[in-house]
Amino acid sequence: MDTIEKSKVDEIEDTGVKEPVFMPEDSATIDRENRATVGEVFVDNPRMSCRDVNVHYGENHAIHDVNLDIGCNEVIAMIGPSGCGKSTFLRCLNRMNDTIEGCKVSGSIIMDGEEINSKKIDVVPLRAQVSMVFQKPNPFPKSIYENVAFGPRIHGLANNKVELDEIVVTSLEKAGLWNEVKDRLDKPGTGLSGGQQQRLCIARTIAVGPEVILMDEPCSALDPIATARIEDLIDELRTQFTICIVTHSMQQAARVSQRTAYFHLGDLIEVGDTTKIFTNPKHQLTEDYITGRFG
């Protein structure tokens, strides 16, 4: 705990060298020099602000002291090589890491002035507010209608069948799926194509009426055409939701996001406007990654 407190001072000053923190043996070989976050960590009027977020999987220290603000109605992309902790960080934002045995998240994540990384917070309403779309399309093995209606039903968002129908229809419309499925709402959601399934999952998420949508590599299992549709959709959804998207496609990050965060081996290396990150990276590691020298 002490080391975390000490490093916090450096972090906020944002002046470069971070004090070496305690690390388990396997990651001790990493050069800890020059790994403090560069770029614009803070934004005005953030939707969520994360301070000193550390994640441990048992002995493994997966994320080191991440500080990051997520702005309102922005699409923030998290990029980085495999195993860099971008998905783990994303899952901190709605406490999905709780479901993983042996995963410990420390630090502070504030939303609406409330500390969400606290035992006192009930994760059920939090996840209704900060909902998640996963890497692999995972519709429930039920009808398309039931897939979308599940969220509103468990949260009691609709008082009657008519309202529920309306939520289902608008959600499917927003997800750009309505025209394709309006004639087969009672057919199983698993019978759709991969891209349609992922849009169904997005519709299911939208139906709950969240404020922040977390997307964990939503297009990695899809072909380029389906990917393009999802990307268009993300762009449309930006007006109503704050979206955090994890992707390992740099082109996708460049296309859909306003800000980009580059993670490397558990450290947040650089954050900034997407255009700046891709045209003029400040950090050597970022430059190496986006120019394809590794990753």
Add this chain to the structure above:
Amino acid sequence: MSKKSRTIDIVRAGMKKRKAAETRFRLYGLAAIALGLIFLSLLFVSIVANGYTAFAQSYVEIEVYIDPDRIDPEGKREDSVLSRADYGGLVKATLREMFPEVRSRRDKRQLYRLVSTGASYEIREMVLEDPELIGQKISVWVPVDDEIDMLLKGHIDRNSPEADRRVKDKQIAWVDKLISEEKIEKRFNTIFFTAGDSRDPELAGIWGAAAGSFFTLIVTLILSFPIGVAAAVYLEEFAPQNRFTDFIEVNINNLAAVPSIVFGLLGLAVFINFFGMPRSAPIVGGLVLTLMTLPTIIIASRAALKSVPPSIREAALGIGASPMQTMVYHVLPLAMPGMLTGTIIGMAQALGESAPLLMIGMVAFIVDIPQGAFDPSTVLPVQIYLWADSPERAFVERTSAAIMVLLAFLITMNALAVMLRKRFERRW
């Protein structure tokens, strides 16, 4: 020095050996399956060959004069008098009338043995139902005695010395006469499927044991399915991973391997001696079998829950479903086929179990058909055990027939398990 050989040559040279090994391996598998099938068919053939004759029973037609002087000398037609009257005497008189040449006391006794003792009960029932029959001569088909039935089915060798057989020469002559008069015929053995146990093989049936098995299994199902599923759900989905839950898990796995008779002793000590529950009752049998099947159901249910893809849970949790909602709406329906399969396998195990039930007194000779879970009764496997223990030749075929009935139930249950699984199975 030889020149370095090419890989392909070495591979080719070894191909023959490799192929031979493949063939041998396949043959071992085939031989194992063939052996299994041979034993299975031997088992079935021997049981069916021994038992199929039990589904038929010989009946003899007798014309009984319902003598008012014997049955109701006072002519009041009161039930109390009618039900206690000497119907056996009527049957005996009828037989004497049919074979007037029989004079000696000894021969008469042998004559009376042609017909089952059940004949007098049958006539009694008829008279009690319709007292108008008194004074009339009625023709009824009654079951023959089990020894005669064995003779008619060819299980008794007519050519063996008279002293060696239970059926004497004179009896054979009377039977032959009855056959020539077409007064004996084989019919479907309804008694076997509708009666309870009896000391007389021709009157013994499996219905009492089947009803006992039914009530026992109902109690087992009602208790073990909810308890087993609840335990599995808790252990798999909600319980923290610590030493205590590890300890429980190890113990559940151990319980599955505990000999079933131990559960019987436990049932005797706890349910009967401590809680004072009735002996020989399906309720206690059900409780004991619940203890026995719980590990099976818990293990199968946990496996079913484990096989539900985690993406389904994440999907539900990711939009804010509580763990219980995730469970009830998504995980349970997907795990249900596996759980049901496990339960039915557990039930089939319970249906075939006899050892623990011996301990709690379900081995008693019970003639009445149980009407509920608290009546004394026995179960199918115990009935088989009891009949297998009886000396009469006719019980041999009834034992095999009862095994056939038990097997039929087991096959039905397993087929049901397969059907349920197919029906509930969904793709994701």
